Amino acid sequence: MFADFRDATAPAGDDWTIPQNWSHYTVEDHRVWDLLFARQQARLAGRAVRAFEEGLDVLRLSHSGIPDFDELNARLFARTGWTVVAVPGLVPDEVFFRHLSRRQFPAGNFIRSAKQLDYLEEPDVFHDVFGHVPMLTNPRVADVLEMLGHRGLEALDKGQLHRLSRLYWYTVEFGLAREDGALKIYGAGLASSFGEAGFALEDEAVARHRFDLARVLRTRYRSEAFQLCYFVIDSFDSLLDALESADLDALYATLDGLPELDAG
Numbered sequence: 001m002f003a004d005f006r007d008a009t010a011p012a013g014d015d016w017t018i019p020q021n022w023s024h025y026t027v028e029d030h031r032v033w034d035l036l037f038a039r040q041q042a043r044l045a046g047r048a049v050r051a052f053e054e055g056l057d058v059l060r061l062s063h064s065g066i067p068d069f070d071e072l073n074a075r076l077f078a079r080t081g082w083t084v085v086a087v088p089g090l091v092p093d094e095v096f097f098r099h100l101s102r103r104q105f106p107a108g109n110f111i112r113s114a115k116q117l118d119y120l121e122e123p124d125v126f127h128d129v130f131g132h133v134p135m136l137t138n139p140r141v142a143d144v145l146e147m148l149g150h151r152g153l154e155a156l157d158k159g160q161l162h163r164l165s166r167l168y169w170y171t172v173e174f175g176l177a178r179e180d181g182a183l184k185i186y187g188a189g190l191a192s193s194f195g196e197a198g199f200a201l202e203d204e205a206v207a208r209h210r211f212d213l214a215r216v217l218r219t220r221y222r223s224e225a226f227q228l229c230y231f232v233i234d235s236f237d238s239l240l241d242a243l244e245s246a247d248l249d250a251l252y253a254t255l256d257g258l259p260e261l262d263a264g
């Protein structure tokens with residue numbers, strides 16, 4: 001484990017990146033990855049969008065255990081120009097969105113313990129790599145993420161990060177998509193969670209709204225428990241179109257005059 005890295009203050013440089021230092025993971029760390037990978041792959045069978053299933057191939061490296069980012073990045077970069085960079089844990093918003101704007105995905109350089117397989121706290125390497133990287137092999141999603149990086153930096157300047165964060169949350173982390181008439185998972189928070197992967201699709205009481213940008217920007221979310229609502233896109237093309245054609249400044253101005261919506 002990298003407990004020492006998690007406690008570290010900002011590493012040298014302003015981007016918070018650190019070497020992955022792959023050789024320092026323990027046998028137990030790799031075992032936890034393999035356990036989570038096998039369990040979650042089985043859990044997602046029939047539940048994840050095709051793009052996720054196809055993207056999982058990028059994680060099938062020459063060895064088992066936690067992916068070596070150098071090897072992973074050679075494959076990921078060849079597909080969409082994205083790379084994964086190691087960080088100690090959560091990074092400041094500005095740092096996070098700047099990485100996205102440069103097609104770099106910051107991944108926590110530690111893994112949960114075997115006693116906490118259903119860990120929900122800070123994103124670890126399993127959430128960040130298993131959850132996010134398969135979708136980053138899809139060209140549309142790759143463009144959406146970069147765009148969210150730019151829009152996130154702008155939102156920070158304009159005092160609108162709370163709204164832009166909701167867009168990130170309800171798409172990249174907890175997004176659902178309709179595919180061939182069936183509801184599927186594409187958000188990383190769902191794809192990497194054993195419990196919520198089933199809950200989001202199958203719970204009868206939870207709300208699932210058709211994706212509507214203005215509504216997403218208005219809707220609060222919670223980070224400590226399963227979501228109270230999800231937003232469903234028709235396709236990644238339609239999501240990209242909606243973001244590209246949106247006048248976010250006008251939307252922000254309109255929404256500033258309206259009450260926020262609770263997820264429930």
Ligand code: FE
Nearest residue numbers: 123173188189
């Ligand atoms: Fe995430």
